[in-house]
Amino acid sequence: MPQPVNNNVATINLAPNCLVFVTASVQSDGLESVTITDANNNTVFQASGTSPQGGQFIVIGQGTLQTISTPNAPYTVTLTQGCAYMSSESTIVLGGVYYLQQYTFICNDGGWPSGDNDFNDLVVQITCFGFQG
Numbered sequence: 001m002p003q004p005v006n007n008n009v010a011t012i013n014l015a016p017n018c019l020v021f022v023t024a025s026v027q028s029d030g031l032e033s034v035t036i037t038d039a040n041n042n043t044v045f046q047a048s049g050t051s052p053q054g055g056q057f058i059v060i061g062q063g064t065l066q067t068i069s070t071p072n073a074p075y076t077v078t079l080t081q082g083c084a085y086m087s088s089e090s091t092i093v094l095g096g097v098y099y100l101q102q103y104t105f106i107c108n109d110g111g112w113p114s115g116d117n118d119f120n121d122l123v124v125q126i127t128c129f130g131f132q133g
């Protein structure tokens with residue numbers, strides 16, 4: 001398994017002209033945030049929030065976006081300042097065609113190692129559909 005990344009900024013690639021569903025959740029008393037920007041530095045998703053009490057699970061934001069038409073355009077995912085993250089990418093492909101592409105980021109407050117190292121303080125899931133409608 002890869003080591004956690006002590007950085008709050010990641011770059012991902014999303015297929016062009018696709019519908020993307022993003023959800024962000026927290027289990028943290030501290031303020032968590034995520035911002036996704038496209039290759040033109042436009043903010044396409046933003047969420048922030050904190051657990052109402054005791055690190056309780058709560059969804060702080062969800063929404064959809066449409067990827068730009070440029071192939072292989074990078075998207076920047078900016079997570080809570082000072083966090084460390086681990087991430088995964090998974091795809092469902094048939095005959096060389098992408099049907100679903102998913103990224104997951106799990107974040108730990110204060111870096112790694114830090115605190116309880118639970119990597120659930122902020123969780124961001126990005127799902128890119130190969131087809132729409």
Ligand SMILES: [Ca+2]
Binds near residue numbers: 027028055118119
């Ligand atoms: Ca936590």
